[in-house]
Amino acid sequence: MAFVSDGRRDPNGSYTFSSRPRPVENRTKYREPPSEQAHSNYGNIMYDRRVVRGNTYTQHIIPTVAQPDPAETHRQQEVRRRAVARKRTREQFRPTTPKALQGRKHIDVQTELYLEELSDVIDATDIECQTDAFLDKPATPLFIPAKSGKDAETQIEEGELFDFDREVQPLLEVLVGKTIEQSLEEVMEEEELACLRAQQRAFEELRNNELAEVLRLQEQERRRREEKARRIAQQREVLQKERETAEKIAAHAYTKQYLADLLPAVFTSLRSRGYFCDPVVKDIETNFFPWLMAEVNNSLDKRYIARQLLDNIILDVTQKRLEDFKELETQPAKPDI
Template sequence: VPYSFCSQPRSLPPRPKYRQQSDAAETEKGPRRYGNIMIDPRVVRGNALSIRLLPESTWLSAPEVKKQKKLQKKLLARKLTQEQIRPGTPEPVEGREHVHVQTELYLEEISDRIIEVDGECQTDEFLDRPPTPLFIPAKTGKDVATQIEEGELFDFDIEVKPILEVLIGKTVEQALLEVMEEEELAQLWSHQRAFAELRNAEFAELQRLEEQDRRIREEKERRRLEHLEKLRKQKETAEKVAARAFAQRYLADLIPSVFNNLHASGFFYDPVERDIETEFLPWLMSEVEETLQKKVLARMMLDSLIRTVVEKRLDEFSHPPPSAQTEAAAEEPTATDVAPQVSGEADAADQPAAEEEETD
């Protein structure tokens, strides 16, 4: 069973006439009294983290739990089917609403309906609390008065004399102190000026000595650098003289050998010989090559003519002897008779060419 709590009925607290100064918008609430829940049997006792064991009489076995769940599902399904099967009342037209009426055969008066009456009540608005008046304590004791005549308590001529003496004495004393202070300040200023002059003179002398020392140090450093530069130049000159002497002694035999090697390598040449090698010989070789090509071409042409003549004669010798008419025709000069003559001339032309090649 879930926990629930309900307080006992109580009467409303009296309403104050004025609002509170701290929060005028809220009304004061009276004390509330609640019931004692320590005796309520529904409240669990003991540690809240511990397991609460139910009595054995309330325990259910697993089959019974399953059976109860199935029954609940069946009841819920049956209820849903009944609601779906039963036709419902259509929705009311806009601006109207349904009202429950009696549809039995005999009408009965409904007497258990409670008569309702609307009532209204207007309460007064909260009034602001008036400002608290100032606290004025009540008088205590009795008022007493007395009368003092002129000259009874104070005589100005007599009473003012010691006051004037004190004021004048203090004024004179203060004036003397100020004069002494001024004289002391003047002496201090004179001593300060003298000290400042002495200090400035000493400072000027110190600056002069420092400047003199600086010039001496700079002169010393300059002369030291000049001496070092002089020694460096002397050493460099000696090294150059030694290097020059060594180079002359080393190059005495080197120059002739270098020139000989350059001459042998071809760096020193005869211009006529070089011109012949670079200009004349290439031209001569090209001309000779061209002449040889012409000779080779002439020989090839001659060989082709000789081959043609030989083939024709071979054809003539391979045929049977001709008749009388053919003999008469054969007596006439033909191209085959001219061919040996041409070949003979070509052989005669080849002989001088061969002689020229041998001379070349």
């Protein structure tokens, strides 16, 4: 460098600046003309691999840079993780709108103080590039301009360039004004949040009342529906019983009409076959007649036995007399005296 600057601050608070000249020895005034035999270091940069052509927004080129510091990388990751954790915590403890009722949905409403302009954000990518080290860097600069003019210095006293009491007033006004404005905005925001909470509580109370009314109406509708179903079931049962009763009456009348001529014929046939009889006649036939026949048979048996005995006696007497008559005939006759 041609000049070396030296800045210092005095104990009384003033700042001084001075530049000391540095002589250059064994150097010419102008740059030496390059020789024709000198090797040229320039070339066409369009064929240089380090030059990127085209759109750099959509290309993700891995630059040839040095490896980052692990401690710096860890620190950046820690900062990013803490930012994500703070954002998640704020979202977790942020008051949210209650869920909508069944069949309804919430609609986004603009509640900010100012309108927000929506625009497409272009994706930008930060890329770093490490240049190559200088080749054959000389110990001294190739060109140092010649010194011209005279060295001079200027002493600036306290209060000449900057008066703190006078210059700080607008800054304080701005800071105090911004602080007061921010405080008022925060107070208004708190009042608005309190009003929103009150509206939210009123809305929740109204919604709870409407929900209780809906539940009551649903319960009433359910009871009416059950009562209607029960009445319909009872009416169907009554109609079924009436139908069954009518069928029974018709069957009874048909059976009575059908059996009007059948019963006399059946009773007559059964009576003719002996299934129906007089108990007195049956008792006489089953009890008296067998006893009477048995008694008559006994009497006849006794009479037959008596007759047989009598016949035997008569037969014996007849045979006895016959024998007597035969004896008499065989004896000679006695003369009469």
